[in-house]
Amino acid sequence: MTEPLMRRLQARGERLTVGALPWVAPVYRLMPQVAEVIELPFAHGGLQLxxxxxxxxxxxxxxxxxxxxxxxxxxxxxxxxxxxPKRVGYLGEARVGLLTHRLKNPPKAQRPPMVAFYSALSGAADSGNDRPQLQLNPVEVDIALAALGLQRGAYDVFAPGAEYGPAKRWPTRHFAELARRLELPVVLLGSAKERDLCREIADLVNADQPGKCRNLAGETSLAQAFSVIGAAKCLVSNDSGLMHVGAALGVRQVALFGSSSPLHTPPLNDRAAVLWLKNDASYQPPLDCAPCFERECPLGHTRCLVDITADRVLLNM
Known part of the structure; x- marks a missing residue:
């Protein structure tokens, strides 16, 4: 979601170095606007002065x-x-003395989509046309697919994880039902933390259709995962980082939203179908609780995701 900002800055002649944590650094190495990537040696939590x-x-x-x-x-x-000398950012967490150029930070409920939010750091007016774009090297894609035994367009990808929490995850049983009904085999992608989540889906599917579902969660590098997504027939995911990767690569995708909002973090892709029961007038009773932006459903039912059926996803693939 910061790629359009990179594009704006590079277009006006700035040479860009990005400081990023190791897990996200490969994303910036795919951006031609970025001249250098410095991996930040900081662990999660604490100032580590x-x-x-x-x-x-x-x-x-x-x-x-x-x-x-x-x-x-x-x-x-x-x-x-x-x-x-010049440090640009949004106000927040007592940063007045740390930043020299400070933008007002609107409340989350009033915040623009995150792409526009980041792009505004450039100081230029929002064009309304900023869309993240990533370009893969075709040779590197072919090498990655060959190493994994995959063929272009011959599989669908599911990304069932969401680092934020279960209130953003479509139920595993729904993913399994959808996989059973697809003609093509399914590849599951995610981090090592999501390996068990993906294994649950694969076990449910493969019990009836052996070999139909392949779990690659935690088994690929981020660059390999990008290649797998870029060469897939379709990507089905929650609101997650891999959803935005699919959007930036322009692949056919279905994005499932629960506790979060596509008004805030949409997949900016003309080939994306977004399913969010909050804005579905036919869904009753209405989801007055959404979006709650909580990690776990405060009401204990998570019907914003539970009630999205595999049938509905299939119709949008």
């Missing part, structure tokens, strides 16, 4: 401007410690 000061010394004097995309205090520390 010693590590930040050490890296800041290495970066001192190299940069004129820092665009700080995350809203956290710690994300704004490194540019300050590195002495970068």
């Amino acid at each position: 010693k590590a930040r000061r050490s890296l800041a010394r290495q970066l001192s004097g190299r940069f004129d401007v820092a665009y700080v995309c995350p809203n956290s205090l710690k994300s704004a520390l490194l540019p300050l410690l590195a002495g970068i």
Whole structure:
């Protein structure tokens, strides 16, 4: 979702270095606008001031401007410690003294779609046409598919995980039902943390149709996962990072929304079908509770996802 920002900055002549955590660094290496990617050696949680000061010394004097995309205090520390003179970001978490150019941070309910939210850091007006774009090297895709024993367009991909929590995940039994009804085999993608979730789906499907469902969660690099998605016939996913990868690659996809909102984080892809019961006038009783943006359903039913049927997804594939 930050790729359109990269495109804007590069188009006006800025040379871009991106500081990213190791799990997301491969995304930026696929962006031709990015000249350099620095993997940040920070663990989740805590300020880790010693590590930040050490890296800041290495970066001192190299940069004129820092665009700080995350809203956290710690994300704004490194540019300050590195002495970068212009530091642009949104207000939040006591960052007034850390940023030199501060944008007002609207409440989440009033925040624009995240692509526009990030693109605004460039200082340019929203064009309304910013869409994330990723380009894969065809040779690298072929190499990845050959290593995994896959053929272009001969499988569908499911990404059943969502790091945020279960209130964003379509039930595993629904994924399994959908897989059983598809003509093509299904490849399951996700992180190592989602391996068991994907195994549950694969076991349900393969018990009736041996070999129909293949679990690659935690078995591929991020670059390989991108190749698998880019060469698939269709991607079915929750509102997740891999959903946005599919959108940026322009693949046919069905995106399932529950506790979150496609008004906030839509898949910006003309080939995407979005299923969200909140805006379905025929769904009764209405989902007055959505979007709640909670990790787990506060009401305990998660009907925003449970009531999306495999039939409905199939009709949109």
